[in-house]
Amino acid sequence: MLSKAKIKYLQALQQKKNRLKENVFLVEGEKIVDEVLRQKLFNVHSIYATEAWINKNATILTPHETCLTTTTPNGLKKISSLKTPNSVLAVLEMPNYTSFVDKIQTSLNLVLENIQDPGNMGTIIRIADWFGIPHIFCSKGCVDIYNSKVVQASMGGFLRVQVHYVDLEALFQEHSTLPVYGAVLGGANAFKQSLKKPSFLLIGNEGKGLSAPIQKQITHKITIPKMGGAESLNAGVATGILCALFHQ
């Protein structure tokens, strides 16, 4: 049974400050919860699901029986962030990535400065997941990746891609041997460059692009050449095109 106190607790998790305080976040939907339970990469804090879903998934639920709450569709509606609530919602502990420094030196690393739109952030995680990019480094001004819209738009990408909120200048300083490619207007034609890995690829804010101090960190300014009339590309699309060029 879903108590009033539980409903209040789960609704509060829609806010970043409460997620951080509790060190947990929400995922919704049959497919994603199924994947979370099978992969066992995340610690499951609690699961809220309809009786029908629980009956269908008895086997994978065995290790989580103690944290399982049977919930009516109406109860799920109260705790869901979706317009059409799904039959299951899980509360997961935020991961604590500690040993990742070695992988930085072998791959393309995405670096985001102040990406604001949850849909763009989710799309970028999904792109990283497609191209097998293990890490995304975000400035502290980026949208929270545990925002429910980001989790949904990432289509499970957060299960495989490690996202870190860091001081970007310190990051570049620590790995000063790696080239830093920056997506800017008026850089070298990205189609004609030899884009090398391991490296960093730096993507800026949707409206403002990269800030002046961060632009100073760039070793290779690159631009997707424009042949038409548009002023800019969507941040997710630009990231997708550049990631494709790096993996071509």
Added chain:
Amino acid sequence: MLSKAKIKYLQALQQKKNRLKENVFLVEGEKIVDEVLRQKLFNVHSIYATEAWINKNATILTPHETCLTTTTPNGLKKISSLKTPNSVLAVLEMPNYTSFVDKIQTSLNLVLENIQDPGNMGTIIRIADWFGIPHIFCSKGCVDIYNSKVVQASMGGFLRVQVHYVDLEALFQEHSTLPVYGAVLGGANAFKQSLKKPSFLLIGNEGKGLSAPIQKQITHKITIPKMGGAESLNAGVATGILCALFHQ
């Protein structure tokens, strides 16, 4: 003054059937209306704006004085589809593209089957606008491009890119000499193909991909190679990557 009847008429234009009946659509925002008035590509049916905006834009408004209505911010709130209404909204006549067949034979042509998400459709128009792709051909099952979310996401792209709703099979039959590249799972590696223009590039529905009858029209099945764990890429991102490869 904004009469009650006008408010009702403008609110009704949020629906496709009313837009089609009246042969008009809405655009919102200072930047886009300014561009529309300067370019003179679209017939302006009417303009609703705050006094401050009208005073600032007197010169470009001279030819449109008879169809201009001074509106309070509160009035704009009633007719706007945006969360934060802008200071100007314009009603434009839908364009009637008649003489475009020649350009098909010289460019990459985007062809969309049942793209449903307004954000994706707007993003794809913006991509076409960036790469100078003059035409997008949509199946009748695609979202209406005069949906306000599409217009906003296209970032003015609808001013330069011509979008046509057509029978796709008839289109391919009429231009049967052009190659038809289709984005599918399990096609040839798009990074290794020589992607030629003039041609068609066919993109399918977000969840279902391309339908079986439309897949039969493809002459070159192509795929963006996957290196990680994601099941798919967002339709807008996939379109952006493939368009970049065609223009590389």
